[in-house]
Amino acid sequence: MTEIPTETLVTVFGGSGFLGRHVVRALARAGYRIRPAVRRPDLAVHLQPLGRVGQIHAVQANLRYPASVQAAVRDADVVINLVGVLFERGKQGFEAVQAEGAHTVAQAAAAVGARLIHVSAIGADPDSPALYARSKAAGEAEVLGTVPDATIFRPSIIFGPEDDFFNRFAALARISPFLPLIGGGGTKFQPVFVGDVAQAIARTTGGQAKGGTIYELGGPEVKTFKELMEYVLAVTERKRLLLPLPFGLARLQAYLLQLLPTPLLTPDQVELLRTDNVVSAAAIAEGRTIDALGIAPSALEAIVPSYLWRFRKAGQFRGRVA
Numbered sequence: 478m479t480e481i482p483t484e485t486l487v488t489v490f491g492g493s494g495f496l497g498r499h500v501v502r503a504l505a506r507a508g509y510r511i512r513p514a515v516r517r518p519d520l521a522v523h524l525q526p527l528g529r530v531g532q533i534h535a536v537q538a539n540l541r542y543p544a545s546v547q548a549a550v551r552d553a554d555v556v557i558n559l560v561g562v563l564f565e566r567g568k569q570g571f572e573a574v575q576a577e578g579a580h581t582v583a584q585a586a587a588a589v590g591a592r593l594i595h596v597s598a599i600g601a602d603p604d605s606p607a608l609y610a611r612s613k614a615a616g617e618a619e620v621l622g623t624v625p626d627a628t629i630f631r632p633s634i635i636f637g638p639e640d641d642f643f644n645r646f647a648a649l650a651r652i653s654p655f656l657p658l659i660g661g662g663g664t665k666f667q668p669v670f671v672g673d674v675a676q677a678i679a680r681t682t683g684g685q686a687k688g689g690t691i692y693e694l695g696g697p698e699v700k701t702f703k704e705l706m707e708y709v710l711a712v713t714e715r716k717r718l719l720l721p722l723p724f725g726l727a728r729l730q731a732y733l734l735q736l737l738p739t740p741l742l743t744p745d746q747v748e749l750l751r752t753d754n755v756v757s758a759a760a761i762a763e764g765r766t767i768d769a770l771g772i773a774p775s776a777l778e779a780i781v782p783s784y785l786w787r788f789r790k791a792g793q794f795r796g797r798v799a
């Protein structure tokens with residue numbers, strides 16, 4: 478893509494995360510000035526090579542500290558909030574980060590007259606049994622209540638080289654004789670490629686999406702949890718037992734697993750798995766999908782084998798090294 482240098486300044490909260498680095502790369506390619514706003518700028522040096530000299534300048538910000546958020550959006554034309562947490566730790570609670578934090582960003586964006594792009598998640602629902610999903614819904618309400626023409630994206634699970642989902646289960650298959658099918662494995666997902674989500678956000682930064690709208694982002698395939706586990710095993714060429722684990726039992730296990738420094742599973746995540754994670758019929762009917770932004774989403778098969786091959790047994794790799 479030809480780079481079009483622009484004076485537009487984009488503040489990206491959560492720019493150092495999995496989706497963040499792909500968003501920063503897509504914005505850099507489009508020529509924007511980018512200000513990743515991160516808790517530890519010293520840990521965001523990997524973003525620097527994604528742009529030309531001086532194009533990317535990280536600053537310190539924590540959504541739980543409004544003054545740092547206000548400083549990070551100074552002079553920004555567009556503000557993107559990618560911040561989210563998968564589990565709670567100390568002051569990093571779902572409400573504090575995903576609801577109150579979203580409000581803090583929206584208020585700061587409104588104060589400087591910047592456009593706002595906010596990333597939520599499919600399943601965001603004030604009535605969800607999962608606190609994660611309720612706090613995402615509260616965050617959306619805070620965003621649209623403060624900046625009515627904000628654009629919100631709700632992705633299904635996001636896949637890509639550094640993802641949490643496929644890498645986690647491929648790593649588990651390496652050491653465990655079985656993979657758990659939580660709730661029987663019937664929950665449906667519509668995995669979407671991180672590069673496509675980043676592209677959707679970059680296009681919205683350029684004004685190509687509707688304001689005051691919630692887009693739901695899914696890939697071309699809907700698969701059950703069981704089918705995704707079968708896919709992980711096929712790609713990594715491993716034979717493992719797929720063990721159905723009723724929700725109640727999974728919840729009990731999750732009470733223990735959540736105590737790990739990086740929890741393998743939490744009771745709240747088990748609750749999330751009770752609901753399908755796919756683009757809704759309403760979003761399709763109303764054109765609030767990734768296709769509406771002119772993006773043909775990538776299939777799992779085109780991307781996942783390129784990074785899961787390393788989980789095969791030593792010496793088994795027979796593919797191409799890109």
Ligand SMILES: NC(=O)c1ccc[n+]([C@@H]2O[C@H](COP(=O)([O-])OP(=O)(O)OC[C@H]3O[C@@H](n4cnc5c(N)ncnc54)[C@H](OP(=O)(O)O)[C@@H]3O)[C@@H](O)[C@H]2O)c1
Nearest residue numbers: 491493494495496516539540559560561598632633634635
């Ligand atoms: N990955 C998925 O499958 C998926 C699916 C649906 C929706 N989403 C949503 O997409 C967004 C990005 O997800 P991701 O997968 O890229 O997550 P990630 O890799 O965990 O990135 C989250 C980012 O948020 C930052 N952050 C956390 N707490 C913060 C705070 N108090 N103040 C400032 N920054 C803070 C993290 O920075 P630190 O390094 O400082 O912690 C990190 O840069 C999230 O909103 C997530 O809920 C993701």
